[in-house]
Amino acid sequence: MTTAHPDHADHHRDPDHPRDHGHHKHPPTERHCDVAVIGGSAAGLAAALQLARQRRSVVVVDDGTPRNAPAAHMHGYLGHEGVAPGDLVAAGREEVRSHGGEVLPGRATGVHRRDDGRFVVALTGGHTLVARRVLVATGLTDDLPAIDGVAEQWGRGVVHCPFCHGFEVRDQRLVQIVTSPLGLHPTPLFRHLTDRLTVVLHDPTGVDEAAVDTLAAAGVTIERTPVARVLTGADDAVSGVELSDGRVLDADAVVAGSRFQARVDTIAGLGITATPHASGAGDVLAVDPRGETAVPGVYAAGNVTDPSLQVLPSAAQGSQAGAMIAFSLADEDLRDAARRSGEETDWDHRYGGEGRAWSGNPNGTLVREVADLEPGRALDVGTGEGADALWLAERGWQVTATDISGNALARVRAEADRRGLAVELVRSDANDPEPFGNGTFDLVSLQYGAFKRTPDQRGLRNLFDAVAPGGTLLVVHHDLAPLQEPVDVAAQTRTFDPAAFVGVDEIAAALSDDPGTWDVEVHETRTRPPGAATTHHVDDVVLRARRAG
Structure with missing residues (x-):
């Protein structure tokens, strides 16, 4: 363990001020807490705040890879409309920390359960977190269509959610690229936002032709030639969509959907796997109404459980999961007639060894x-x-x-x-x-x-x-x-x-x-x-x- 003082070890003392750079090597550290939160975006931070306010020691481990990283602004969040996602995260971190919750830059690499029922979260650098409960708020990975220009413009000129970006592209020239049967799901919403909508059936497999006919009858232009690439202008803004036959559809923005994968590799050691989403477009981590997974003591919140959640409902779900974890811990302590302190456990562990x-x-x-x-x-x-x-x-x-x-x-x-x-x-x-x-x-x-x-x-x-x-x-x-x-x-x-x-x-x-x-x-x-x-x-x-x- 890296120490902070030649002898003193305040029960709240900073035990580990490593220089996490250069060639300095750090001995592995084992920390103990009530709850380990894996993922520090809206859902994870909201849960951590609930728990910290219940006097639970909570440690958030965040690797800085939120799903909405490409987005410059978030929308539909009451009281925070148009705020940059990073600003919301910074404010959330400060609120958690102001109640004694810790937010660590780092990455969880695995989780296993000890014989005493506690969970061990493995961290990069060889460190570990031992926790009574674990909350997974790792989000999703979007698998984008293999079309040139889509990934480069994702979250900017290429959008997918009418509630996240629709207002900003209202009345513009929109080209929607449909790559799956689910692709037509948001089309009626985009049609209401602009009267200059063109739908390209890039991959028509499984697409509801009756729905296509309804859109065409309502004035939406339908193209059946596959897309070659998304074009940008000198200002790096979307300028059009080039089709495989060389034709170009002028566009101010592009709509494209993605497939998605729940980030669950970290908890695979617990036997937890993702399950197919009802849409058929990807997989998610299944939870019960309390946010608990199939493994007791492991909870999940945010996009990892539901790809449709915007930032506000993700935070709400995280807050709810945090409350349920607090009830779970309180009930366990009540049964044992104990008032456990995660912080006390952490420091007793540090002084529990020999020497x-x-x-x-x-x-x-x-x-x-x-x-x-x-x-x-x-x-x-x-x-x-x-x-x-x-x-x-x-x-x-x-x-x-x-x-x-x-x-x-x-x-x-x-x-x-x-x-x-x-x-x-x-x-x-x-x-x-x-x-x-x-x-x-x-x-x-x-x-x-x-x-x-x-x-x-x-x-x-x-x-x-x-x-x-x-x-x-x-x-x-x-x-x-x-x-x-x-x-x-x-x-x-x-x-x-x-x-x-x-x-x-x-x-x-x-x-x-x-x-x-x-x-x-x-x-x-x-x-x-x-x-x-x-x-x-x-x-x-x-x-x-x-x-x-």
Whole structure:
């Protein structure tokens, strides 16, 4: 596992800030969560938002290949008409992350089920996600007609859906290329949108001739000569359709249908296969009314289940599936009389192995910043194996150390007992109602910590409230600039999403918004001190503030 600190492992700490580029190799990481969502477009993100708002740990893995990637705008989405698909995805990601859900750039390569019923999602880079439930929102692949120019103009000058693009091509010269019996299904809609419609029966096999006659009687021009290619002008816009006999039909836009294939290869190891769609034009992943597949615990939403869904109904189906998964998890926990935390499980796994996770050295920046402070009461948030807490205790501080992981705290207790040190240990989440008790502390230390975000900033308020009048808040975090670089999802999956956690910049902004209470003494980027267990993190961001006394 790639570490973020020489010892500290805040229960919300960024465990894995890899540089997913160049020649750097990353040891495989195993993450645990309540729900793994494969595919991060409208359906997957909508499901993730529902689940995050139900306090479920959810991780979305997205390889950035949505079905509507060629489209510049989406239509028919109430409140978002004409918005670029990428803008909707960006907004959706932010909403998921603002509730602590993670969205990872990467690719799922397979899923299998363990003997304990949990699912293991294999990721590029050799990483894995272990989840109680899986949602498949991988979409479809469109198999386009083998006609020159169709693929190049798909989603622009070549359209297929009257509801997605029809209004934009109204009153234009449309040429519809029919390649299957289903091809005539949208034709009456396009005929209503323009009176300059020509239908070319490129492959008339199985076409309903009575329907063709009805269209012709209603004034639609019918051509029975196959298409050679779609033509474009100097501006790369569609200009016409060339037939196999050399004739050219002038056109401002082309209508063409596709066959489709559900993207289900990732879950083939579970024995799940696609089933033929009723239209005969492709296959889909069958689900029940709750969105569950034939394998209990595996759900699906979006175009992978229904090729006709636009973005709005895809999101709605994802939201519904997310709700059903939440019910499923809640019912299971109720039967077991448990209130399970996926995040706690994740961190307990990290500290469940043999051997030390981190170096055992106190953080060099803490040592430097605290050296001149008079010992008093100290709070170490996300103590991990406790090197910082123990170092403070050795220097006369009365230390309370918190972490979400019972396994981590057990390690701290063992080492404290070995050294004969008194450290109060508290198992808590920074977002709990009172994670640090009712008292306040002269020093609150958050070393490489990143607790989950919430819209009401509960964890941030808890952190601030723990600092006594005249006390010091010390936050040290990795410089996240390397994580802004793109990742080759075919080779690597990032296993941590810093945008789902409260970072040092958000803390600094909140402090600056209250200058009457806080004096920010230090906020700068520094070279990381020596002594860490790993060396791939080069720079740290250091924030020190004093509360007015």
